[in-house]
Amino acid sequence: MKLVGGAVVAAGAVMVGGREAQAESQPARAEWESREFRPGEKVPITAVYDVIHDKIDGQSHAADHQLTLAAGGRFPNCKVCQGWVKFRLHQAGKEVTYF
Numbered sequence: 001m002k003l004v005g006g007a008v009v010a011a012g013a014v015m016v017g018g019r020e021a022q023a024e025s026q027p028a029r030a031e032w033e034s035r036e037f038r039p040g041e042k043v044p045i046t047a048v049y050d051v052i053h054d055k056i057d058g059q060s061h062a063a064d065h066q067l068t069l070a071a072g073g074r075f076p077n078c079k080v081c082q083g084w085v086k087f088r089l090h091q092a093g094k095e096v097t098y099f
Helices: 027-034
Strands: 002-004 008-009 013-016 020-022 045-052 065-069 086-092
Touching: 065 086
Parallel strands: none
Antiparallel strands: 002 008, 013 020, 045 065, 045 086
């Protein structure tokens, strides 16, 4: 429990619009830190992810890069290689509390 803006908030919860919103329970770290994700899958944790593009006809159409995604959203398709793009956890985000 912690005190946020005069309200007692449970650990792992965030304040949204002045009300407490419980964060979804996160999967065990080992479960998501070493696996690859595909477009359409649910983002398990707010983090920076490495984006690895498929080579088309042996040539890369985009350099690998990072993308910040929020938990609960979906991993996106690439406009060129569509569902052949992969995502790997690069750096987990920190809990954010809104006042």
